[in-house]
Amino acid sequence: MYEIALIGNPNVGKSSLFNLLTGENVYIGNWPGVTVEKKEGYFDNNYKIIDLPGVYSLSTGAIDEKVTMEYFLKNKPDLVVNIVDATTLDRNLYLTLQLLEMGNNLLMALNKIDLCKLDYKKIKELENILNIKIVPISVKKKVGIEDLKKMIKELCKNKNYVILKYPKLEKYIEEIIDILKEDQNLKEYNLRLLAIKLLENDDYIINIVKDTDIWNKLEKKLNKINEELKKEYNGKNPFEVERLKLIKKIKEIVYDNNEIYVEKDLTYHIDEVLFNGYYGILVVVPLLWMLFTFTFTASKPFMDIIETLINIFSNFIKEIVTNKFLASLLADGIIGGVGAVLVFIPLLLFLYIGISFYEGTGLLARIPILADMYLRKFGLPGKAIIPLILGFGCNVPAILAARTIENEKDRILTIIINPLCSCSARLPIYVLFASAFFSKNQGLVILSLYTLGISLALILSKIFRIVLFKEEPEELTYELPNYHIPSFREIFVNTWERIKHFLRKAGTIILFGSILVWFLTVFGPSGFLGEDVFKNPELIKMSFSAKIGEFLSVIFSPFGWGWKETTALFYGLMAKELVVSSLGILYGVSGDKLLNILTKYFTPVSAYAYMVFTLIYVPCLATLGVIKQELGLKWTIFVMLYLIVLAYFVSLTIFIIGNLIFC
């Protein structure tokens, strides 16, 4: 089996080439320790292709770059396929040179050959300068793909390792490698790459060698070399200077002229409107609204179908299984839990289709730039706009949409404040309480909760930015691809793989959480209570969950909420909309009677505080599951804790002030 690494700048057609090479044989996972998507595929069984993240250079700023760097530090692929955009050759060459500096068996796939004037002779010249093989291709027109496959096989067998050496710098690289060799712990690393990056003063790389025994010796040597290079290169990064010099030389040989010519095409005119600065943002609002509506409205009927089928199935199980306990475990516990996971499939399907569509059109690169000037004030990156908006529908797809944010700190911040965007599952709670207590101002009361949620999200992101992250959101520079109509394939490719990843990771947490909640409901200190517990308030009073509610209700005594109200909050952890139905079960009433009975247990002020509490406190299990999938356990616990504390204090403040004003 040969391992082939596919690498290139963003927007050069790398993903499309990957798909052309591997067809359906794709596996999607994560790179170790991070949530950057890792795609692997195969062709002709014997050739494994690893799709590295799209990067402009080998550096260690953004998380994508770190993943790529780590890969080359610790792996030696049999072949590196570097896809290069022939229309912006000089920009792409920067990465190519870096790949050659560290030494690689490299094949260049020169894409978009149909759009540029490079002829056979010029390509030959470029091959000679770089001492590598080049295959001209067009991913869009599917030209040259078979030639590329043939050359990949050829080069895997007869390897041609090339090391690009800059005469003035080579001796320094060797000196550093000699020191690095002395340390056994560094054995698994690509020492040449380490040496080059150390000479470039890369902090991330310095941290790798800092704890080794050779560091003292190395540091002395580096300081001495840096001193010498500083004089020689006027304080500039010597590698940067050498790379740009070589690129300039190549440009002179390969290009005829260097004229910039802009066609005032459709892209130009659309961008003129979008980047107007005054009304550009007005175009973005309907675009976001369309994405929101598409994701949540289009998926609704499918979610309903799944829910209905699950109900039918679980009723069927209850009919045929005679053992009460077993029937309840299967029907309410397991099938209910599986159902809670499955309903997300349509939601995620439509989310991914919507996002890929926007990505394919070229809009997804532009919306964040426009949102950036507003969100930056609150410490959020421009790309947080899509998760923020989607959060009002459901926090699960919203948090998954934060994947497009490359900067790790920016992404963490965007995710941890997302639960404050009031998702649609919280609406039934607001509607119930608003109609019971504020029938004249229902709309206003509900609106005030949404406003409170988003205000808290923005205030907290500002606070977290200052306290936790201490640095500004990353400055934006985006490549803006031309607008075009995305292909059907582009939209659907990999969608199912991504959903499978969610089912595996977050799905397990949701399923086990549901079964746990089922257990706490049907069991009590006295044992199995029977499945009637879901209808009978006297039975549910004896369950573990009621005991938990009773225990926790002490904390809520200032609000005047008892064990029933607290137990309903406990069920809200499972899914927020369950607060309403559990209140019904706990009070033993439903419909209009529930409205009446609420007024016995709540005052208008404590009802409002209850709504505020359900808005803020711990997000539902599915959201927690997806936060765990994206950020790990530590951040998940952090989110739970800060939200509980925040919920308690905000609702208590509102409760006290409310009582002072109205009582």
Next chain:
Amino acid sequence: MTTLAEVESGKEVIIKEILAGQGLRNKLLSMGLREGERVKVLINNRGPIVVLVGSCRLGLGRGMANKILVEELGE
């Protein structure tokens, strides 16, 4: 010399200097914004700036554009 943020839409400039730390500088370089490179400012109104480098469009925030010193080219 002015900064990229002050160049009017439609004008061509040559990049003279990039006033940024190693990390940001490397990012701009690798995206094609290099000293000595010819760049056309396509759109520069109030919001983000769109420039053309080679055949590729880049969108820059104004903060970033303020760090790029340029010289305007005549017609």
